[in-house]
Structure formats: structure tokens, C-alpha cells
Amino acid sequence: MITKRYEQQIEVEENGCIGVRDATIVVIDGVDSPPKFHRKVLEPGSDVTNESVRINAVAPAVWTSAVVAARAAFLADPEAVDPVLPGYVQKNKIRNVILANGAVVQSVLDIVEEDGVVVSEVQRPNRLIDVDADVGNESDQVKSMALAWTQDVKDAATARREAILSKIAEDTAREESANLTVQAATATTQAAVAAQTATAAIYAKTEALTAVENATTDEELAEALKAKETTTTVASTAIAESNASNDLATIAEGKKAVAKAAVEDATAKTAAAEVTAKTKTDVASNSAAHRS
Numbered sequence: 001m002i003t004k005r006y007e008q009q010i011e012v013e014e015n016g017c018i019g020v021r022d023a024t025i026v027v028i029d030g031v032d033s034p035p036k037f038h039r040k041v042l043e044p045g046s047d048v049t050n051e052s053v054r055i056n057a058v059a060p061a062v063w064t065s066a067v068v069a070a071r072a073a074f075l076a077d078p079e080a081v082d083p084v085l086p087g088y089v090q091k092n093k094i095r096n097v098i099l100a101n102g103a104v105v106q107s108v109l110d111i112v113e114e115d116g117v118v119v120s121e122v123q124r125p126n127r128l129i130d131v132d133a134d135v136g137n138e139s140d141q142v143k144s145m146a147l148a149w150t151q152d153v154k155d156a157a158t159a160r161r162e163a164i165l166s167k168i169a170e171d172t173a174r175e176e177s178a179n180l181t182v183q184a185a186t187a188t189t190q191a192a193v194a195a196q197t198a199t200a201a202i203y204a205k206t207e208a209l210t211a212v213e214n215a216t217t218d219e220e221l222a223e224a225l226k227a228k229e230t231t232t233t234v235a236s237t238a239i240a241e242s243n244a245s246n247d248l249a250t251i252a253e254g255k256k257a258v259a260k261a262a263v264e265d266a267t268a269k270t271a272a273a274e275v276t277a278k279t280k281t282d283v284a285s286n287s288a289a290h291r292s
Helices: 053-062 065-076 140-146 151-214 218-289
Strands: 002-012 018-028 036-042 088-098 104-114 117-123 127-129
Touching: 002 053, 002 140, 002 218, 018 053, 053 140, 053 218, 088 140, 104 140, 151 218
Parallel strands: none
Antiparallel strands: 002 018, 002 088, 018 036, 088 104, 104 117, 104 127
């Protein structure tokens, strides 16, 4: 079966321009082919009637009358709008990008200029502003980009988070299973050693009983009875320890079996969650990239 999936990534520049990267992905029997990209830049105030749902949500909020006027003034006379300032000037260049999944990635470049010449640039670590995050303290630009968080986008983000949590639970279950497997193997080995010890003790006790029966003198009988008493005590202790070791081994094997079942259950849940996340993400991407 051949289907198509559409993804769109948009970048809002400080000057209000919106960079758009559309990706068309052909899916053949569930396998993605290499995406075909189409890029363009929308100037503030452009007609977005035939643009995507996401662009129609973001553009009106970003393109305020002040932004449109400032961009028009810059295009008319760039040098007049951005004069060279004397001395040291500190400023930052902020770049916000909406990913195909709706999350916003913000990068900030701190710039220091001296008499209009850049003397240093420091790139801060990127920030990920995930879907449904509180943007109350974010910039107006980020708030406008958050308008693209439709219910489909939010549902996809929730599904992706659930898939991540399922994977964490699966990894935890696998680690627990591995630990219990080691414990079960150790318990089984200890039980085997205890069984050998008990067998040897029982044999020694049997030998002592035989010695009592075969004693021909009082001295031999006294020595045989003493050995019988000692070996009987040792055998009783060894048998009790062997039984206890067997019980522990049985318990460990039971825990191991439960852990193995938990891994299988967690793996199935992860697989289901990942399928759901992919399906919802595809729906959200296609919806956001769809023409309004």
C-alpha cells in the first residue's frame, strides 16, 4: 500500500519573517521513503489564505501592525532602520522553530559588538518548549507559535509522552528481570550445594549407624554412639538447610517467571504506545500541514 504523509516545520525570525519547510513523505508498505522538501519565506503581511492551518494560526499573531511596519521600513532603507551604535553593545539573536510535531525549539545567540563590529558570539544551549507547556512567561513570538497547538497536536504529544513512559517501564522491567534471573541462578546453585552437603551428612549418619551395629567392644560401641549422635545432628541440620535452600530457589524461580511475564507485558504496551504515538503524530502533522 502506498500513502503520503506531510510534515511542516516553520521558523519565525526576529524580523517577523516566517520560514517554511514542507516535507512530503511517500510511505510504501509502512516504510518511509526519503522526504522531498520545499522551502519558502513569508514576509510579514503576506497573504496566507492558501497556506497551512499551522501558518494561519501563527502568522496573524506574529504579524502585528508594528512588525509589518518595521519590516516595510527595513526593506525601504535597511541602514536607517539598523544604525551602527558606538561603543560596546550587547544583544541576542533569538531563533524559534516549530518542529513537525508541534514542539518549539528556541536557540539564543548572545552577541557583543564594538562600534558595529561583532567581537564575540556565544550560542546558548537550545531550549525545547514542548506542546502543552506553560508559555505564560515566554515571549510574544513563542505565545503566538503556541496557537498552532491544536487538539490533534496535543493528543500526539500526550501519546509520545506515554510511549516514552512505557519504554522506561519496559527498561525497568527488563532490569528487574535480569536481576531476578541472577538471583534465581544463585539460589539454585546454593540449593544444589546444600543438597550435596545433606547427602554427605546422611551418608555419614548411615555409616555411624552401621558402626554401632558392628561394634564388638565397649570402646568401639561408645565411639560409634558418639559418632552417631554427631552425624545425626549434622544430618538434621543439613537436611533443614537443604529444604530451606530449595524453598528459596522455588521462590526465586517464581519471581523470575513473574518478572519475565512483566517484561512481555511491558514490551507489548510499549509497542502499542509507539504505534499510537506514530499514528497520532502523523494525523497531527498532516492536519497542521494541510491547506486551510
